[in-house]
């Protein structure tokens with residue numbers, strides 16, 4: 001790999017052992033991927049120091065309470081180093097994606113005292129090294145909106161597919177190690193979706209059904225991901241401009257069923273002014289057609305639940321926008337949830353504070369629901385006790401809940417999910 005003088009100096013230790021280790025990690029990673037150079041980044045989003053449940057469980061084993069040595073934890077979990085490194089401040093503007101719980105709702109979420117302490121320690125450490133603890137999977141909803149062409153190093157597939165496709169920013173789906181190393185040196189290997197070639201469309205999808213609701217968009221995304229896997233779909237035939245929420249759900253679903261990191265919608269997304277622009281000279285494969293039959297086929301993938309008694313409703317995967325929180329608040333206004341059913345709405349903390357101020361939170365909580373931040377059911381593994389059947393308006397959450405939480409899960413529109421929370425019964429489905 002060709003390094004600049006400055007990169008070589010960092011690799012040689014001019015800026016200390018931790019940055020040298022981070023640079024070495026990125027160089028090895030880049031070489032394995034065939035990258036020839038690194039590229040500067042000042043926008044890193046990652047899961048720092050054991051944010052995810054699998055890694056969080058490791059924390060007590062390698063450290064303990066007051067004696068917790070967060071430099072050693074970061075070295076091992078984030079930089080893959082058995083040797084303890086003294087972690088300096090991040091060089092790139094860096095954001096944390098998701099946490100293990102909402103500290104304001106820890107009791108409702110049933111989080112243990114040990115985990116609460118770990119979360120506190122980890123957040124304090126993140127702040128010390130300059131990681132912005134935004135704790136949301138949708139940084140682009142709260143002000144981290146990369147500009148067209150900006151090189152980023154983001155984890156979280158639903159966020160990467162959004163910024164690549166909708167904003168024209170450039171990122172691959174990074175892992176915890178590469179994002180953490182990028183945070184320390186402000187570099188990431190130049191390969192994949194950083195390059196113009198990889199961003200070109202590969203498969204045309206002719207949309208012949210009028211995809212309208214957020215559910216339609218999520219199902220279409222799931223179907224496209226199933227079919228196209230890790231390539232770049234180009235959608236034609238979309239006649240109306242989708243909202244950010246619909247695009248968010250489309251991408252999140254496509255990244256869950258497949259590994260879509262970039263898509264084009266002709267006439268909508270910025271690198272697809274027309275079909276030729278979207279393909280950028282790539283040969284066009286045979287077109288797939290998405291119609292009503294394919295929508296029904298996609299809905300058929302979500303058949304984990306059969307019991308109509310619903311005891312847990314999850315809204316906000318990816319984290320809900322203010323528009324979505326408002327919708328739930330209006331649907332619940334003046335009503336009460338069924339006594340045996342919980343409803344949790346996940347939204348970024350910054351939007352929660354707006355929802356508090358505007359009164360949406362009050363409407364939801366008066367009905368018996370909760371508005372939560374920093375976490376989510378499937379990834380943070382938090383839920384009410386003894387859930388038997390869940391419902392959600394998110395194809396991504398419906399994909400993960402049966403696997404991570406073992407909940408049979410219904411998928412429907414936001415209105416159908418709120419209705420299930422009010423009645424305790426599922427009566428939704430495709431309209």
Ligand code: F3S
Pocket residue numbers: 098137158252316317318319346375376377378379396397400
């Ligand atoms: Fe976000 Fe959790 Fe969904 S991290 S994308 S709400 S699975």
